[in-house]
Amino acid sequence: MGRIGRWSTMVLGLALTTAACGSGQPLDAGGQVTPIRRAPAPDNEFTPVELEATADRLVSEINASAIRPMQMAVVLKNANGFWKPVVTAANRAMAELGVSGSVIGPVAPWEDGPESEVLQDQQIEQMVEDGAEGLGLAPFNDLQTAAIDEAVMQGAHVVTLDTDVATSKRSIYVGTLNRSAGATAGKTLLMMLPPPPGTVIIHGSTNADGSSGLERTQGAQEVLARAGYVVLVGQSTWTSDGETEDVEWMTTQIGTADPPVVGMIGLFNISYRCAMAAEAAGAPELPIVTFDFDPRTVDYMRQGRVKATHIQRQYYQGYLVPYILYGIKNIGLDATKKILAPQLVDDSRVNTGVDVVPADKIDAYNDFLGSIDANQ
Known part of the structure; x- marks a missing residue:
């Protein structure tokens, strides 16, 4: 064999x-x-x-x-x-x-x-x-x-x-192209933020070995830092206990950041963890934008917790x-x-x-995915 x-x-x-x-x-x-x-x-x-x-x-x-x-x-x-x-x-x-x-x-x-x-x-x-x-x-x-x-x-x-x-x-x-995609996400969130000062959390990558994730993170970070916000970047984790680690880290930052956290970006298909952290921190009103179309991300979009997502x-x-x-x-x-x-x-x-998909376009985007048999 x-x-x-x-x-x-x-x-x-x-x-x-x-x-x-x-x-x-x-x-x-x-x-x-x-x-x-x-x-x-x-x-x-x-x-x-x-x-x-x-x-x-x-x-x-x-x-x-x-x-x-x-x-x-x-x-x-x-x-x-x-x-x-x-x-x-x-x-x-x-x-x-x-x-x-x-x-x-x-x-x-x-x-x-x-x-x-x-x-x-x-x-x-x-x-x-x-x-x-x-x-x-x-x-x-x-x-x-x-x-x-x-x-x-x-x-x-x-x-x-x-x-x-x-x-x-x-x-x-x-x-x-990850740097430009990250910049697009940064611009999407920027339209939802109050004027600085403020802190934005990026659930992205700090790993130099994972160059594509790092480039996407840097693209978003550059847009937000240039606009005057403090940017905190957390390394996304895909191990079996990664969800707990990611949510705990972001929850802590929401509770302690100075200036206060005013928005969040998730840059991978586990972006829904941003909404989980905002909920755990008692700040469900924080504007959040994400990447990909994981069913859990879609659920948070329908609840109004995730404002837009970016599909690759x-x-x-x-x-x-x-x-x-x-x-x-x-x-x-x-x-x-x-x-x-x-x-x-x-x-x-x-x-x-x-594709930039706002929360009020979920059904239209689902129809598109269905038409090409591309639902996850």
Whole structure:
């Protein structure tokens, strides 16, 4: 039994395989390759029309090329919660492309640590060994550099999503640009605050090893400090007792900060802990803005406790990655980057942006997520 079999209790593997006479695409009644056809975009105020247009351009150029078969894999940190829309989208894209591919990620809650990192390195190695010519990867920061570089040396193109490894040999990053996303959150909260002096708590990151979280935190911190507020940053914790630690720290700061706390920002999918801390401190009126669309965050939004949240469009990250990998295979890296230019902020990073969702737009946003099967 190979390593994939031994991972079966920890890993979700969803395989899609479609091939036609070695073309990688099904044939029509006349024996011709059927052009790639995408599902139509939903008509909704939250539909990112610029990302949809980019995907359409990729399809148009790929259809005009000599389409070749391809095997790919998307390796994620997890397959549940925040990551469920990524799984849905990546599988949908691979089905539309007609490629052979799989999406894998632990189904149990994960923690940053050596075991998770080693497991992902093994997954990368196994996918390449099994024939993947392209890898979409949500890495654990820079810890997968060697595994990525080895995959590239073996001939696989690597596209990172959600978290980047800019020092590696990956071809393209697809996801949120964290400093600008943090700045957006800071500006969202700024409109709700009384004039300074005042203290703002950021439930973010102080970890230099977690560069993406630190960048998002610094983006929010810069906006608020420039506006004249004192900013206190707490390190978000994902361990089994992290919720208690985070809530206790923020509760203490609300009770002791000088000048008094006037607002809070949560920068990750555990943002709802800000509302828990405000409640524990007897200050439920504090304006709070968050990230992501965890069900607990949504509950606090419906109660009026969280005023707005910022969604990272993880569905579109998962959807674009297979198309980009297929584009690199069929039309080349440079031609693919040219198509991605409207979202390409430098030579290799695609900014998928964020959706700012105020509390009174929950139902409209849920309708949008439902229309693309992207509910968490």
